[in-house]
Amino acid sequence: MINADLLIMDHSSETLDLASRMGIKLVGVASLDNADRLEKDLVAIPRRIEYDIDSLKPSKRVLIGYKPAKREDARRAGKINNITIVFDHDNIILCDSRQINVMIGKNNSVEILLRDLLDQSKFTRYLRHMIRCINTANRLGVPTILSSGAKSRWELWHPKTLVMIEKLIVGRRGPLTLSWIEVIRKWNSKILSRYF
Numbered sequence: 001m002i003n004a005d006l007l008i009m010d011h012s013s014e015t016l017d018l019a020s021r022m023g024i025k026l027v028g029v030a031s032l033d034n035a036d037r038l039e040k041d042l043v044a045i046p047r048r049i050e051y052d053i054d055s056l057k058p059s060k061r062v063l064i065g066y067k068p069a070k071r072e073d074a075r076r077a078g079k080i081n082n083i084t085i086v087f088d089h090d091n092i093i094l095c096d097s098r099q100i101n102v103m104i105g106k107n108n109s110v111e112i113l114l115r116d117l118l119d120q121s122k123f124t125r126y127l128r129h130m131i132r133c134i135n136t137a138n139r140l141g142v143p144t145i146l147s148s149g150a151k152s153r154w155e156l157w158h159p160k161t162l163v164m165i166e167k168l169i170v171g172r173r174g175p176l177t178l179s180w181i182e183v184i185r186k187w188n189s190k191i192l193s194r195y196f
Contacts, residue, residue, distance in 0.1 A: 002026065002196060003159035004180045007047055007065065007086070007113065007147035015153040016042060022158050026180070026195075028063055028147070035191055043195045045184070049086060058082040063187050065111055068094055078102035082187050084109050087133060088149065089116035089126045095133035103142045107186040109179070110137045113149030114157050114165075134169050134176065143179040 005019060006028035019027055020042040028047040035045045046062040053073040056066050058081060067086040068074035074094045077085055079102060087095045087110065095110060103110070112130055116122045137144045146165070150156045159177070166176040184191055 001178075002181075003162075003177070004028075004184075005148050005150070005156065006045075006063070006084070006111065006145055006180055006183070007049075007149050008156070009149060009151045010153065011044075012153070015150065015156065016044070018153045019156055022156065024156075024159060026184075034061070035188075035195075037195065043191075045191060053077060056080060056083065060188050063184075067091065070094075071099075074099055075102050078108065079106060081107040084111035084145065084183065086111045086113060087130075088113040089119070089122045092126060092129040092133060095129070095136075097136050097140075100133075100136045100140050100142050103137075104140055109143035109145055109183050110134075111145050111147055113147055115149040115151070115155050118155060131169050138170055138175050143182050144176055145180045145183055146176050 002025045003023050004026040005024050008027050009030050011029045016038055020039050026043050029044045030047050032044055032046040038044050048062045049065045049067055050056050051067055053076055058064055065084045065086040066077045068077055068091055071094055116126050134144050146162055148155055148157045162177050
């Protein structure tokens, strides 16, 4: 199985080396220009997170994530193909059944950042909303991916930990830890054929 973390903010050699040693084979790196094999066993794809709905345009070169601040912007973004809609502690409340319904049938996905689970003051509230978002998306067939959003190597998540979280939330293996394959295939299938 190929493990992935589709959003790492820190692209230092220490962080990427640790990701590789954890068994992660594909990373999405913010501020990278092109897909590239960084090490023997680690491929990086370029990521960009947008915060302005009016500048949001899908790209075959860079996997675009959009982090909405307002409900109406999240709904608009849900209708755009080939992007991920990024949720963290600040906006997870926007991921509700109406949001997921807007996304049905589009080539986009829900991307949940795990970094905020490391903050004890945010943990309970964030986990509750995260579970609701994941279960709704899973029930309605919208791909959901878990990304670390790591700003340092200490915020990376081991793939086995992600499997455990997935089994606790969804009850089985696959919908969260393997959905990145579908996201990459819909965004730029050449990446999968070139590197895997």
